[in-house]
Each structure stands twice: as structure tokens, then as C-alpha cells.
Amino acid sequence: xxxxxxxxxxxxxxxxxxxxxxxxxxxxxxxxxxxxxxxxxxxxxxxxxxxxxxxxxxxxxxxxxxxxxxxxxxxxxxxxxxxxxxxxxxxxxxxxxxxxxxxxxxxxxxxxxxxxxxxxxxxxxxxxxxxxxxxxxxxxxxxxxxxxxxxxxxxxxxxx
Numbered sequence: 001x002x003x004x005x006x007x008x009x010x011x012x013x014x015x016x017x018x019x020x021x022x023x024x025x026x027x028x029x030x031x032x033x034x035x036x037x038x039x040x041x042x043x044x045x046x047x048x049x050x051x052x053x054x055x056x057x058x059x060x061x062x063x064x065x066x067x068x069x070x071x072x073x074x075x076x077x078x079x080x081x082x083x084x085x086x087x088x089x090x091x092x093x094x095x096x097x098x099x100x101x102x103x104x105x106x107x108x109x110x111x112x113x114x115x116x117x118x119x120x121x122x123x124x125x126x127x128x129x130x131x132x133x134x135x136x137x138x139x140x141x142x143x144x145x146x147x148x149x150x151x152x153x154x155x156x157x158x159x160x
Contacts, residue, residue: 010099010142011012011069014095014099017090019088019092019093019094019095020092022088022090022091022092023085023088023089023092025087025088026081026084026085026087026088026089028078029081029085030081030082033081035079036081036082039075039079039082040075040079040085041074041077042084042138043071043072046067046068046071047068050064050065052069072086088099098129101129106128110130
């Protein structure tokens with residue numbers, strides 16, 4: 001089976017997750033309410049404009065980014081259906097981050113939380129996540145000093 005077939009199979013499996021089902025249901029609820037729909041479409045247009053600006057100029061004006069965040073907060077406060085959508089979207093993004101991390105570690109090996117440039121107080125939680133996605137079957141990733149070049153490491157971080 002080719003990797004494209006596997007990707008299609010993964011996409012079909014993901015489409016059945018509570019996160020995606022919930023996101024689609026939240027969007028349908030917005031589209032069924034004319035006031036929420038109008039406000040949401042305006043938000044999406046502003047978001048698309050910001051993404052287009054970023055793609056073309058590689059720099060998004062801070063003022064526009066803050067205005068979009070402000071609009072999102074105002075919409076969430078005014079429209080419960082839009083708030084429910086953004087909550088579902090956050091759940092979806094969390095799930096996709098886990099999927100991406102799983103794919104990456106399957107290709108490159110599994111780091112240990114001690115290898116990651118994160119504060120000590122988060123390393124236990126990070127190791128739990130790594131253990132969950134690794135299932136003990138993935139070899140440990142080797143972190144070289146070159147891989148850490150250019151990263152802003154927390155104070156006191158040293159590689160072992």
C-alpha cells in the first residue's frame with residue numbers, strides 16, 4: 001500500500017473522530033443561525049485577508065493581527081454558537097498536533113522530554129505525551145548540538 005493510500009486511510013479515520021464531528025456540527029449550527037452566520041463569515045473574510053497578506057509579504061502587521069484577535073473575542077462573547085465553534089476548533093487543533101507529532105516521531109525517532117528545550121516543570125507532562133504516542137515501539141531520537149542551534153533555550157537548559 002502506498003503512502004498516499006495510507007494518508008487517505010488516515011484522513012477517513014480522522015473524519016470519524018469526535019473532534020471533527022463536533023467541529024462540523026458547530027459550523028452547521030452557525031450556518032443555521034443568520035446572525036451568527038453573518039458575523040462568522042465576516043470573521044472568516046478578515047482571517048483570509050490576513051493569511052493572504054502573510055503569504056504575499058511574509059509579514060503581518062501587528063495591528064491587523066490584534067484586530068482579528070479582538071474581533072474573535074467579541075464574536076465569542078456575543079455569539080454562543082461561534083464560541084462553541086472555536087472551542088471545537090481548539091480540540092481539533094490539539095488532536096492534529098498529536099497526529100503530527102506521532103507522524104514526526106515515527107519518521108525521526110522519539111525524543112525524551114529531557115532532550116526538549118522546555119522548562120523542567122513541563123517535562124513530566126511532555127514525557128507522558130511522548131510515551132502515549134510512542135507506545136514503546138519507536139527508537140529514541142538523537143538530538144545533536146546542531147539541531148539546537150538557533151533555538152532560544154530556557155535559562156539553565158543543558159543537553160545531556
